Amino acid sequence: MSQHSIYFYGIIAIMGLAGLTAAGTGGLFFVRRVGEKRANAFFGCLLIAFGLTQWHNVLTLMDFYETHPQWRFLPIYFTLSFPVLLFYYVKLSLYPTYRFQRTDIKHFVLPVSQWLFFCLVLIQPLKQKLIAGRGFYNPFYGALEQAIYLGTFFAYMYFAYRYIRQKRKHIRGKKEAWRVLYLDKLVKILFILFSGHTLLVVTDFAAYEFINVNMRAFKPYAAFSVLSFTAIVGWLSVYGGQVLIWGKRIFADERKSSVGLDAGN
Numbered sequence: 469m470s471q472h473s474i475y476f477y478g479i480i481a482i483m484g485l486a487g488l489t490a491a492g493t494g495g496l497f498f499v500r501r502v503g504e505k506r507a508n509a510f511f512g513c514l515l516i517a518f519g520l521t522q523w524h525n526v527l528t529l530m531d532f533y534e535t536h537p538q539w540r541f542l543p544i545y546f547t548l549s550f551p552v553l554l555f556y557y558v559k560l561s562l563y564p565t566y567r568f569q570r571t572d573i574k575h576f577v578l579p580v581s582q583w584l585f586f587c588l589v590l591i592q593p594l595k596q597k598l599i600a601g602r603g604f605y606n607p608f609y610g611a612l613e614q615a616i617y618l619g620t621f622f623a624y625m626y627f628a629y630r631y632i633r634q635k636r637k638h639i640r641g642k643k644e645a646w647r648v649l650y651l652d653k654l655v656k657i658l659f660i661l662f663s664g665h666t667l668l669v670v671t672d673f674a675a676y677e678f679i680n681v682n683m684r685a686f687k688p689y690a691a692f693s694v695l696s697f698t699a700i701v702g703w704l705s706v707y708g709g710q711v712l713i714w715g716k717r718i719f720a721d722e723r724k725s726s727v728g729l730d731a732g733n
Contacts, residue, residue, distance in 0.1 A: 479691055483526050486701045491519030493708040502716045507560035514553035515708055517546035518701045525694060540597050543586035545609065547617040549579035551624035554658075558628040558651050562635045578616065582608040611673065618666050625662070629655050650715070654707050661703055665696040 494515025497508045524545045527533060533540045552575045560566060585608040589600050603610040632652050639645050672693065675681040684690045 475687075475691075479694060480526060480529060483522055483529075483694060483698050486698045486705065487519045487522030487526065489519070490515045490522065490701050490705045490708075493705050493712070494519060496712055497708065500712060504560050504564040507557050507564065510553050510557040510560065511708065511711075514550065514557060515704055517549045517553060518704055520544035521546050522698065522701050525697065529694070537598060538594060539590075541586045541589040541600065541609075543583055543590060545586060546579070546583070547613065548582045548608070548620070550617070551620040552576060552579055554621075555624040555628050558655065559631055561647065561651060562631055578607075578620075582613075585609070614669060614673070618669065621662060622666075625655055625659055629659075650707075650711070657703055658700065661696070661700045665700060668693045668696050 494512040494517075497512030497515070500508050521544065524542070527542075555575075589597060592600070603612075605612050607613055607616060629652075632648060632655065635644070636648050636652075639648060668689075672683045672689075675683045684693065
């Protein structure tokens, strides 16, 4: 570890702190008594998922999995859960009377499958675990997984924003107006940050696959790459903190005044 510079450890510290903050803030949403409980649970899970995935990145950069191979595939990597958790948080915040249907199950197939994949590989003998690694066509941990993750995140952000636009046309009172404004801000800023993160991920992949250049070997690029994800984690934590502090008057449960709406399943 001595070959790393002070800047490297500074970035690691920022990443680790962001991950802990996200997970801690997410935990508070499970004890929050104001608002739609299911929406709180989904956003709490979203923050925890981002926080744990951030720590997966920290451990990877610190070569923890290389020095402790028995902990490879520790199930703290939830990229395929992000889109679904975000979508249902927005949806249930806007339409708290919505009731889950059988058709909703399909949205959770990939997130649950990814978690089960990590759990199953984790308990495999060390020899098998070392062989597994990241595979190009692995839908749960590899290039294909990254493509699914990026694509579905943009898709679910679009679906979430579509609900926000629809709700804006039928606002009832100041409280709903503020709620729509909060969610609109959440998704728009998230879109900007995630677009930057996606650009770096795609550039890294294209450079390596087509011109055989490892962009992560360039320290500034590597720093921007990991910090782009950290910025997303940070924004979600800031938003979550705002909701916990000031959201009592905005996200109070108003089932009687909300009209249920079927999701775009």
